[in-house]
Amino acid sequence: MNTNNTTRYSKYAAALTAATSMISSASAAVITFGSADLSTSATDISTNGTLVEAINLVSDDSQIGGGTLDINGVTFTNTNLLGNNYAFTTGVSTGDANLDVLFSTLGYTGAAVQTLTGLTNGQQYELQLFIGDGRGFTAGRTMTFGDNDGDTGNDATHTYSDGAGTILEGTSAIGTFTAVGTTQDFIFGVDGGPGGDLNAYQLRAIPEPSSLALLGLGGLALVFRRRK
Numbered sequence: 680m681n682t683n684n685t686t687r688y689s690k691y692a693a694a695l696t697a698a699t700s701m702i703s704s705a706s707a708a709v710i711t712f713g714s715a716d717l718s719t720s721a722t723d724i725s726t727n728g729t730l731v732e733a734i735n736l737v738s739d740d741s742q743i744g745g746g747t748l749d750i751n752g753v754t755f756t757n758t759n760l761l762g763n764n765y766a767f768t769t770g771v772s773t774g775d776a777n778l779d780v781l782f783s784t785l786g787y788t789g790a791a792v793q794t795l796t797g798l799t800n801g802q803q804y805e806l807q808l809f810i811g812d813g814r815g816f817t818a819g820r821t822m823t824f825g826d827n828d829g830d831t832g833n834d835a836t837h838t839y840s841d842g843a844g845t846i847l848e849g850t851s852a853i854g855t856f857t858a859v860g861t862t863q864d865f866i867f868g869v870d871g872g873p874g875g876d877l878n879a880y881q882l883r884a885i886p887e888p889s890s891l892a893l894l895g896l897g898g899l900a901l902v903f904r905r906r907k
Contacts, residue, residue, distance in 0.1 A: 707864055710806065710826035712835035712854040718782075718809065721775045723851060724751040725807050728885035734758045735879045736786035750777045755879055761786035773849045782811035782849040785878045792827050793865050795882065798858040802884055806856070808867060809879040811849035822876070824852045827864040849878075855885065 716723070735748050735755040748755045773779055798804065808824050825834035835852040856863060867875040 707826070707828065707862070708856040708859045709828060709830075709833055710854040710856040710863070710865060711833045712824050712852050715810075715822070715824070715835045715850050715852040718778060718811075718849040718851045719773050719775075721751040721778055723773075724753050724778070725805060725853060725881070725883060726752055727805055728883045730754075731804070731882040731884055732756075733879070733881035734760060735781055735784070736760050736877055737784050748777055748780060750775070750781060753881060755781065755881070778849065781809060781879050785810070785812060785876045787876045793867070795863045795865065796861065798861045798863060799884075800858055800860055803855065803857045803886070804863075805883045805885045806854045806865060807851055807881045807883070808854075808865075808877060809849070809851045810867070810876055811878055812876050822850075823866070823868050824854065825866050825868075826854070826856070827866045 718724075730753060733753050733755040735757050737757045737759060746757055748757065773782065795806075810822050821836050823834055823836050833854075835854070854865070867877050
């Protein structure tokens with residue numbers, strides 16, 4: 680009798696564990712992206728709410744523009760986010776000198792999922808992603824920004840502008856989400872290419888929260904996971 684009860688409780692515990700696991704795996708929020716728009720002035724840098732983190736992707740070998748870059752009152756920190764998977768771009772002209780610098784360097788990676796950590800559960804956030812690549816061999820690729828939920832209906836896409844291999848104009852896309860838990864996946868990928876490019880991003884709390892979450896390593900952390 681006791682053995683049967685023990686077995687029964689074990690089954691209940693296993694079922695509860697499985698259910699909890701499924702709830703956790705489904706807890707990521709949906710990021711709703713607007714259209715990808717050309718960035719032609721400093722005012723295209725969002726100042727909504729409160730800045731959580733702004734990163735300009737560079738390499739350890741060459742940090743263009745010094746340690747930080749100020750655009751429209753937003754300070755981007757030059758960060759070797761993707762190791763030295765890094766490139767210069769040419770031909771991106773926005774009409775603003777510092778914005779041109781932001782678009783002149785990029786980090787690149789293969790198919791990977793990025794995870795924002797240190798978020799505040801229930802807080803609304805705005806994620807602005809920047810991409811600009813003037814290298815000739817990148818023509819014809821389509822950049823996709825999304826949340827890795829398998830549903831592309833809320834994603835943003837942008838095709839390299841002329842299709843002839845000369846320029847991709849500086850572009851940004853803004854997505855909003857309400858945090859479910861303390862982490863959130865997002866992706867940037869390229870159709871017709873080996874991986875994704877990203878020049879910079881910023882994360883903002885919308886509206887201004889009463890307090891911001893403490894973020895490790897001086898700010899937002901990105902964790903990279905290979906797609907299977």
